[in-house]
Amino acid sequence: MTSKVSGIAASDGIAQAKAYLLIEPDLTVEKTSVTDTDVEKKRLSKAIDESKEQLAKIRAIAAESLGEEEAQVFDAHTMVLSDPDLIDQTHAVIDNEKVNADFAFKQVTDTFIAMFEGMEDNAYMQERAADIRDVRKRVLARLLNVTLPSPATIEEEVIIIAEDLTPSDTAQLNKKYVKAFVTNIGGRTSHSAIMARSLEIPAIVGTKNITELVTEEDYLIVDGIEGEVFINPSEQDTAAFNKKAEEFSQLKQEWDRLKDEPSVTKDGKHVELAANIGTPKDLEGVNSNGGEAVGLYRTEFLYMDSSELPSEDDQYEAYKKVLEGMGERPVVVRTMDIGGDKELPYLELPKEMNPFLGYRAIRVSLDQDGIFRTQLRALLRASVHGTLRIMFPMIATLPEFREAKAILEEEKAKLIEEGTAVSDSIQVGIMIEIPAAAVLADQFAKEVDFFSIGTNDLIQYTMAADRMNERVSYLYQPYNPSILRLIKGVIDAAHNEGKWAGMCGEMAGDQIAVPLLVGLGLDEFSMSATSILKTRSLLKTLDSNKMKELSAKALSECSTSEEVVDLVNQYLA
Template sequence: MVELQGIPVSPGVAIGPALVLDADGYRIPRCLVAAEDAESEYARLRTAVDAVSAHLETSRLETTAVAGEETGDIFAAQLQMLHDPRLHSELRRRIKDQLQSAPYAVTRVLHHYASALRRLSNPVLADRAEDVLDIEKQLLMQLGAVAKQPLSELSEPVIVLSHVLTPSETANLDRRYVRGFCTETGGAGGHTSIVAKGLEIPAVVGIGAFMDGIGAASQVIVDGDRGKVIIDPDKATLESYEQRAQRRRSLTARLAELRDLPAETVDGTRIRLSANIEFPYETAAALERGADGIGLYRTEFLYLSSQQEPSEEDHYEAYSQVVREMNGRPVVIRTLDLGADKMGHRPLAEHEHNPFLGLRSIRLSLRNLDVFRPQLRAVLRAAVHGDIRLMFPLITTIGELRQARMLLNVVAEDLKDSGIAHRSDIPVGMMVEVPAAVVMLEHFVREVDFLSIGTNDLAQYTLAVDRSNEYVADLYQSSDPAVLRLIKQSVTVADKNEIPISVCGEMSSNPGRALLLLGLGVRHLSVPPSLLPRVKKAIRSVSIQQCKEIAQRVMTLEAARDVDLYLLDRLGDLVPELIVK
């Protein structure tokens, strides 16, 4: 049993067999052969070893000729490893006695050696792990086991273990079979994490290097509540997690009963509780859990998950579907919020040293009108089907806001001239997620119909932390007192000018932090559909006065950790049902 700690990004407990993707995305499933085939399976391995051996010998001669004997000897050592008698007796034992497939035996045995080498304190030796893994890969290729097998060809439930999962890979995970995933890289609030939450797949990211020691292990537990990943759990651990999964299911069932009750505090203050969605099909989950509307419809998936750049019709169809299904409830559509580097179909910038400070989001849209215009047209066209509101992300200067609004007017004129059905009077708002916008909010409020605080980016830009950078991800805390002060300031300005303000970042989906936000004066929260019941439960368990007291106390604290500990403590007192042990 190996227990790993990472960053919990999508709640829930998942238990299942591992599907290990290495950096190149290949998988080595645990696979057995029939007893009568063991002999020929072993022969297959011998053939592969001979082929790799011949290949290494050629490399050794060529490298020696070009780079000298010293360098060529690297391959001599690899050849020695390939023919290692211990390695072969172990492989023979696994294939002939345990009836493992040759690829599976290879990956297990060589990963074992690689991780033993990695553990050595001597860096020269630890680096030899690369040589061992290189041999593994060559053998697997000879055995025909590493042709890339897309995740879309799954046929049984798995837990995905990977160095990295891109947002689009995550978005394309087959939810019928992928029960959970964990990755070596990534941080809280990264796009992959948001997608995981949207898909309601328990996930832990930012674990650091752990996959060398694993190969294809038999069983994995992903604890998306606490950020734990357990490889090959012992019986007691497995049982305790199965019980916890069961308790979660029953809590979920109890919370589901809140669906038709309003999100109202015990003193009768009605809180608007909306859903954040990424995919049109999530409206079903939002409605099922009684959302008051869609507080944030992220449109990035249109750009990330298909093979081609989305057309105006693609946008229109997605938006129309969402607004129709929401049946009169408000739907806030946020325009493209991607970095230039993430525009897979045609990268819109040369390499940027600092993509998070670069050409992204509204900046990217304003500089690429051929991308922006179809989106705006589609939003105005879909607005005839219901209550659509438009929101611009990452607004930093008043000039950007005016430019975006002007473009929207131009697009509306075009539609009118062409006689295409649309609405031009939809409410227009902006995300408050750059500290500059908070500081200058008095000016912005005169030119928008509503505001929405994006706590993820606000924390990132306030704390100067790239939230997807595993080295500093621990510094990224949306409950940092500096971020809380900016939120408070924004709410004060919005209230004074009678402009509605909501919080749609990750922060609002944590029940303890949600209570804090109520105490800071926020009356509209938007959270992932899966978390609606929990947040509603929290809201319905407290009075505004209690929330104000929480906020007062929190504003005297000096570190995110103190804030979170205090909030957890208060949540335990006020809403003990939500604390799943």
């Protein structure tokens, strides 16, 4: 008999296949008393190290199959495992209560999870709780000496049924066999949902109890559009779904038709939809999703993926590949942004109290200008292979920009003197990710060719809330009117000088933020490639004048992030 289960539609599409239950092993821990607490601390440390190794392997698989941006989730997990608080508190429980590491680790992570989950209205905190749950399983499995299931081993067409899919589970999914997934818990912004959208497989999350309702003998239809699962559908249901699947594939084809279309609002206002990339390999996704430009090429991965400083020729080859791959379309290459959370083992950077406020990005480049000049020469040589735009990260003051630009000009003059061809139409711009630069945007706009707003950092610096610190992440608020005001100031400043303003922080692809950013007059939106076609189709439904009214209202009438979100939803309704 058919039965129907509802949940939250997390990723579009319709699929049918047999069920595959992704069952967790029993990770129940027993409390035991110990006398030698050092042994327990060593067991913990070994389990954590092995978990980090596993995570590194999964991260590599994810980078390969999903792209660099998605794979960065695992960096967050590795960070959890390196959190000194987590380790110190576990050690304290082992020492004080003289108990086994498994019990102590479970108890401490329980406290962390309860604290984050307690902040019910804060989706970000809920995600952090999920991250800890995910990492904890890995460590407990090592401590208990049991094997976690590995979705990577699936070799027939299935629909995965699970309590939740962790990012590491999702990263191992092979699209060829996994046709969809359905989970008990989660929301539209949970990692599993984001991953499903980027893999382009249908997904339903938050069904509460699908794992209790489905067995491996069942055949399923997943309707990711409505958020409904049909267990053992009748012939009639199947026929209805075949029809619906056909209609959806037509919709996808319509989206695909948008692939080569301009990105315009309902009333014909054009914006540019660009992609963020980390390596030349990411170009495939840019092209298959109709990216009009590369709005951010994070070149630091060139440095991080290597065991020594990449040579000028190695860099030239990478830049050339991207420029050629994009043809006429512009490519914004950001010079190296090392420091903060991005370390280079072979470049001795000092240990700092506040790395995000320290020796980072352009500060390193201007200080160690040999490295900077090598990168600039490689870029200048590659410039003849496409439309290159050069962008400097973490600019705080005008003298920094002037110095960086002067070095660029020097290297350009040298190359020309050596007889090397260099494009004469390279735009040179800056990231706006430090509030000082946002506030002084009118001055910067007279000297730069463009701005790209890096909201990932701009938000952390404006709110004084470390983007990596879970305890203060409730303050990490993209829609806070203070952030919107800064963004407005930057866009207006650029336009007053006839320059363009883009955004390459995560906010540019956020479907709540897009209507506001259209209203504020943002020219270029740079995001993960897989968000482009959806955003292009959202744009077609927006009236630019109405969005102007929306953003003006958000700025004049809203005093909190929540009020802004409500207002956007009213306008989109």
